[in-house]
Amino acid sequence: MKKFNKLTVLLSLVLVLILSACTQGTSGEASDEIGKESTRTDLNIGIESSPTTLIPNTDPNFVKDLHLKSIFEPLIGRNPDGTMTPLLATEWENTDDLTWKFKLREGVKFHNGEILTPEAVKYSVDYIMDEKNKSGYRGHFAPIKEVRIIDELNFEIITSEPMPTLLVKLADNMLIMEPKHMEEVGDGAAEDPIGTGPYKFVEMVRDQSFKMEAFDDYWGGELAIKEVNFRVIPEFSSRLSAFLAGEIDLLNNLPVDSIAKVKESNLGTIESVSSARVIYLGLNDKEGSPFTDKRVRQAANYAINTDELLEFVLNGQGTKMTGPLSKVNDGYTETKEYKYDPEKAKELLKEAGYAPGELKITLETTNGRYPMDAQVAQAISTQLNEVGFNSTVQVNDYSTHVSRIAENEVGEMYVSSMGTQFDAIGSFNNLFIPGSTFLLHTPSKEIQQSIIDGSSIMDVEKRKAHFDKLQNWAADEAVMVPLWQQGDVYAINQNLEFHPRVDQRYILTDVKWKK
Known part of the structure; x- marks a missing residue:
């Protein structure tokens, strides 16, 4: 019996030494992970349907724009209060009733590496105005006569009659397309969008999902959210269930009879606008x-x-x-x-x-x-x-x-x-x-x-x-x-920093997870 006890003690000591050695080799890594809260970099959004097309400047459909306005950008942005703000264009001037002069932001890249130039602006305008493209935005820009290129950054938009809302139309209804890509892929652009926006298109499974990832060369700098997934869930009740199950982090048009459920769940917050x-x-x-x-x-x-x-x-x-x-x-x-x-x-x-x-x-x-x-x-x-x-x-x-x-x-x-x-x-x-x-x-x-x-x-x-x-x-x-x-009533993951806007847009460059 004594021999058995000595052997047991000896084996126990050897085991302790082995475990101690292993612990010393990994203890730094383990202690770093324990108590360290990793900040998420993905975002899941509930949406009612898929985009009708991935070609911008065609179908004036809000759901389509909600997706594509993170992939493409307009010349001018809009602040929450409705005022205009520089985006792809940094300067503009109404030189007379029929002439507007613009200057582009320098060094902006499209997702395929091409540099933004006035040629892209001209192409986008011409695309809308060409009857064969059947653009639903054509009427918005009917007074535009031509885009006159001055140099590699400057251009003018000439109208046939005074157009007091040109800036509003450029902010709300025109996204800048990449001409070379459009000419190369033709109708394939409907499934392969290339813009200057903060996010690149990854894939769409119609009526199921739409995935984007952060564009590393985005002119606006690094993005907190690296991956965005739109999940198509047509019905309110199903979107709510997905939110309460933690499958989506954000949804708009929350049924008013479901506000209490979100508040009681302690999973999300409610914001209205x-x-x-x-x-x-x-x-x-x-x-x-x-x-x-x-x-x-x-x-x-x-x-x-x-x-x-x-x-x-x-x-x-x-x-x-x-x-x-x-x-x-x-x-x-x-x-x-x-x-x-x-x-x-x-x-x-x-x-x-x-x-x-x-x-x-x-x-x-x-x-x-x-x-x-x-x-x-x-x-x-x-x-x-x-x-x-x-x-x-x-x-x-x-x-x-x-x-x-x-x-x-x-x-x-x-x-x-x-x-x-x-x-x-x-x-x-x-x-x-x-x-x-x-x-x-x-x-x-x-x-x-x-x-x-x-x-x-x-x-x-x-x-x-x-x-x-x-x-x-x-x-x-x-x-x-x-x-x-x-x-608009939004259900928002309680750890997500997101604030709704009057224009209902998701400005994903402003969204981030709380640390």
Whole structure:
């Protein structure tokens, strides 16, 4: 027994020495890792759909822009308060009513190593203006006559008529493309975007994911977030579940009835902002539609109790509108309000020749694109039916919904929106000039000409007065049912530094993880 004990002690001592030696060799590394909190460098964002295309300056689609505006950049940026700020262009000057002079930032690289020059600006403008490319932004830049290159950094944009909102259009609606790449790959650019932005495209699995990585040679310097993953989750409830499971770190359009769940989870924080996006009901006025009759359009306006929808469906997350522009739009003016009046709505339908329940219409909506959109549509349908409409709701996925609006295949009434427009000119061109992707109403030739004429008024006060009249025209003619300026509710990982903007953009260069 004693021999066994001595052997046991001897073996134990040898084992201790071996373990001590191993510990001494690795103890420094182990102690460095223990208690050291690693800062994440990836970011996962929940989104409702994939981009329609990866070629910029084509389809005016917000979801597409949300992805591509981190890969491509405009000449001019926009601060959260709406003021312009240098981006790819560092200087600009309006030398006369028809001439704007710009200077590019020096040494900016595209993701393929090419250097940014005025030729890229000219190519991007020409691409939009070329009819064969069918750019939805063409109308925004119609007054541009040419881009005149001065030298390797300087150029001029010449317009055929005064264009007071050129800077706004360059900031919001034009991304600079790399000419050599575009010419080499042709249609392949739809799957291989090359820009100057902070992030390079990695891959997209349509309707599932979109991945980007930090561009090492980005002119703005090193980025805190090295990898960005957009996860496509169409429905609100599924996006929320993914957030609460830690699968995504950020999502917008959080359902208002889910705010408490996020707060109670201790996983995230809630931030809200009144965005520039306006939500409205489009009234399809194509031939044969009942909404060609002004009385039916007015009836729809009187039938809808917007205050009730805001209070009980949206929990107060929104600002009521009476006209086509939001209160953050520089051109906004107060217009006639169609206060909730079901008896007036019934009277107007009777005058238009419709017995109660006789006028059948389809109300089309998305489910997950806008806050509580499907629920809002169902509530609106109920209100319409109470005054004598016979409405049913059709729910579309977002891509289908946009396509149906663009091709004018949408039903008699539909939920839609207009976002990131801060000027009356852009708003009216989008909504009322034929050729726009989101054409809402085709006005008379006189009204169309008035919109065109107003677009070249350089004097700020005169331009404001001109579009004030047009806003009152839109209200008087009941060309839409204005609902609200959207209240954006974001769920944000509690360890993420992110602050929402009025224009709904994700400026990923400003995002980082807390240490």
